[in-house]
Amino acid sequence: MTTRSDLTYPAHLRLATLKLAAGRTPGELGLNRWTITDHEEVLGHGEDCFREASHRLLTWQAHRRARVHAERFGPLVRLYMGPRMSSCYILLEEQTPTRTVLVYGTLPAHVELGEEAFIIDLAPDGTVTGRVIAFSRHAWWLAKIGAPAARAVQRWANRAYVSGMRPGNFP
Template sequence: MASTPPTGPPFTYEDVGATREDLCPPGFHRLHVRTRIGEGEAVFRRASEAVLTWEMHRAVGVGIATAADRVAPDVEVTVRIGPVRAPCRVVWTAEEPRRTGWAYGTLPGHPECGEESFVVDRTGDGTVWLTVTAFSRPAKWYARAGGPATRGLQNAYAHRCGTVLRRICAELED
């Protein structure tokens, strides 16, 4: 059964959904940051809820503008960091017994071009992890001018997501 394409603006890159398989298309910079959040089912459930409801993102300190209380495919969201506005659309979601997460892709007006995913998983030993994976390249002049500093900020943001999520879940550790 074919899915209905989104009615909003087109994505600014071709490999929509590539983060689901942890793929990085040629010509993009890859980001992969994995942070240990804690242990146990309660931590997994709490971390999953924080990721699926934008709570983690808001706790990181970025502005989140969306009409949706929860992530879902085709939901549009604008991330705001200071004066920078970054429009995105959710590409995919996953809610499985040991893996929860989602990814969004860039829309016209975003300073970067690419996709970023936020996945919480619980390994066989009960450890809960947040993995932030992305592929991107500059789309605006100021992102290009930032060069390695822009990638450094992306890396710091991914690490901050893990730190904040660990703090959100800290009281639930088994």
């Protein structure tokens, strides 16, 4: 059975993505040798937008925008991009009236080592923002060889995930 202890990065970095999102620096968190990706966009306005964006995230529709198919088995998630499968473990899934958060960490069958957080916020003025923030290192040999291309794919996927949160955007 896969557990949180099977994650492929150090235990002291668990949920560091949320600390990065809150303004802590990579240096403060011991992430200087990790690649940080961070993408945020305004998704729309109002509670209906917030609810729909949250639904799109938590039902994995946002991932489909990045051509990623997700299968969830409790806290275990298998992500498929083409024929390649990557496994993740959900560390946090939380909804409040103004915030939705999903954080997962990588398991041994993932092309990267690290963690990714998906955050949707409803501001007091009604603005809804979507954000994906991650820290990672390449784990798969092909990603290591093609590091610049692999990083470009990561940046593209993060933008697509956020775009996929936007109500009205279909995969």
